[in-house]
Amino acid sequence: MSALSTIRTHPEELKRAIETRNKPYPDVDELVRLDTECRRMAGEVNALRATRNERGRALAEAKKKGGSAADEGVARELALLRDSIAEQEEALQSLEEKRDALVLLMPQVPHASVPVGRDARDNVVVREVASTVATIAHPKPHFVIGPELNIIDTERGAKVAGEGFYFLVGDGARLEMALVNFMRESHRQRGYTEVLPPILVSRDSMVGTGQLPKFAEDSYNTVLDDLWLIPTAEVPLTNLYRDEVLLGTDLPLKVMGFTPCFRREAGGHGVETRGIARVHQFNKVELVQFSHPEKSYEQLELLLADAEAIVKALGLRYRILNLCTGDLPDKAAKCYDIELWAPGAERWLEVSSVSNFEDYQSYRAGIRFRDQQSAKPEFVHTLNGSGTALARLMIAVVETWQTSEGAIEIPPVLRPAFGGQERLAPTRLVGERELGRGRRGWTAG
């Protein structure tokens, strides 16, 4: 049920849903009142236009037979009618704009299986899975071992781009790309079509997936062209089929895409941001599905399994949360988070959000499907899941696969990408900064 028709048919359900979300939203009653008024006015304008069209056609007929003074009178009369139509149309338009702006701020109705709760503390752990790696007692956090091995360089990242940016170097970069390629191949085998999308998108696309208008301050944009740097590949992948009608027999459509993601993360500083757990740019493999509404919750479970397969194959400790109503994003009807355990930093890291948006996005982006040629197009359900986010995945790998000698073992599934190499090699290119004056240039690895 799309936002506007939910407002018309189930305002009470929407009201209850909003209450469980425990955040402020526009007043439903006000919205219903606005919508009713819009429809009443539309009817009036409609009737006026009918009169204008009818009289106008009669005038054309009369003119064909030769004009007269009477026709001039009709024309003057119609000019007045035109002005009052214009006036009414203007009023209607501003009312509709007001209504539509409110509709865009309305959240999705949570699914019945979503636990009711006030905030993140009420999220429900669906399951927790232990690491299959023999982890050492006290592994170093990535922000210690990363610089030691010279595979993660946040200082130079800050120098070049500012706080929240970093370089991956040498085997650090190789590890990231090996993880990316492992994930791409895994998802390809699970039936996803790979796309390499634009990472700058138009304002319309950002509205289509719900990043705008509400979360403008979370994203970077270009002033001259009003293009936006994607915060997630969800934006271009979901907008792939914007304003299109899909074939019911093609559903579910499954696409994946690897992109960098850009987030301003305004206001997030402190212990939690040390290292690369919370950065302005990171890479991610994203999964998106366009589903038949009746199948979308089955698909959600399959999508979760697709994302889960990655962290499982890497032997990492993880848990899956069912987000409660108070923590659920506006656009989601249901959302699972996959969190990885980082044994060095000793904290859980969110690496994947697996969500069913139902028709929240398809309504905004105009993505529909038709079951039969004759049937009316309906909105698809869109789902997406990170499959998964790098940087944080990198943290968990680097901390979980540490040896007591201070090395990092390469997970077996990634070794083919390293030509069979078993451990990450420290990077050898360093300067005075690391070595001190007098020992410049290359050192033996």
Place this chain on the structure above:
RNA sequence: GCUGAGGUAGCCUAGCCUGGGAAGGCGCCAGCCUUGAAAGCUGGUGGCGGCGACGCCUCGGGAGUUCAAAUCUCCCCCUCAGCGCCA
């Protein structure tokens, strides 16, 4: 970036000069015919409102002229071709 040609319903196309209910074809759907199918014939096939007869909106988007705009004027977007620039 410059010059030119274009953008009409799912697709293809007419209408634009000369303003007055968007025509036709393909595809698709339904019906007739048929043992079945094809062919053929008939009808339907953008969106919104209404139980409905019906009405309104829609010709890439917006603004303007006009009683009336697919059609005339202006601005913008996109596609194609040529030229320029370029990883």
